[in-house]
Amino acid sequence: MVRAFPARRWLAMAAAVTGLVALTACGGSNTPGTAGPSPAPGPGGLLDRAPVASAAELAASPTATAIRQRGQLIVGGELDLPLLSERNSITGETEGFDATLAKLLAKYIIGESSVKIAKATPETREALLQVGTVDAVIRIYTITPQRAQKVAFAGPYLMSGQSIATLSRERSITKPADLNGKTVVAVAGTTSVDALEKVAPDAQIKTFGTANECIQALEAGQAVAYVHDLTVLAGAARLNDKIRVIGEPFTSEPYGIGLPRGDTEFKKFVNDWLGKIVQAGIWEELWKESLGTVVAGQPPAPPQIGSVPGS
Incomplete structure (x- = not known):
């Protein structure tokens, strides 16, 4: 069952957003449009501890294998969404929950956090996946049955409203x-x-x-x-x-990772990876380092994979 964030936490976010410290996110150094590999902030950094797919896991997904051979994950995303996916003008890093999630997926596939972010808007996300411009879309992409007629969704990986x-x-x-x-x-x-x-x-x-x-x-x-x-x-x-x-949210929005429709092997591959980062505590730590910088209390429980229509 999907578990939405408790209202008191969302209210705490609404009250705190104007006076708290800026987001701290880990990841690789970037060239324009690209998040390349570099050490995470410390020995316990998310990317240092992130899992890497085995040879057998990669072989089960032709898409993952092709991305590994290319050496770069191409993600439809954003560069100007604070807390989610935003380029740091000083470091050149793309930071936030979604941006770091993309780096973690790249690490799982390639062995390093090599990500190219292609600009994706709500009106272009499906087209980018359908024509093969991107491997995945990680950009606050709400799962709906209507959208699932055009693309596939891994997750959900986060609840909003x-x-x-x-x-x-x-x-x-x-x-x-x-x-x-x-x-x-x-x-x-x-x-x-x-x-x-x-x-x-x-x-x-x-x-x-x-x-x-x-x-x-x-x-x-x-x-x-x-x-x-x-x-x-x-x-x-x-x-x-x-x-x-x-006030507080008046809807429940399950975010999913958009994938090419019909690629069941890659969807299973990504869902398996999501399960691994949740089990390892990496999802929770990522929350704390991004959205958690403006939310009081403990992180919410991650939503159950495959728990909403369209996922």
């Missing part, structure tokens, strides 16, 4: 129903749009291609609220004291 962000001075929005009759921004092609239509059917929804564009529109007064996954809003509020998160 749709939430509301407003400007800090805004006081008229306290719950989803308050969005009715008001202009709200969301990222095109995301589950945020569907969620908004259900909880506030009379809201005027204006969509943009990226999260940054939504924040800019909110700041410019083009909307009174911005709806997105709480993981995204938390990162935005951590960096921008003009933004605050309202």
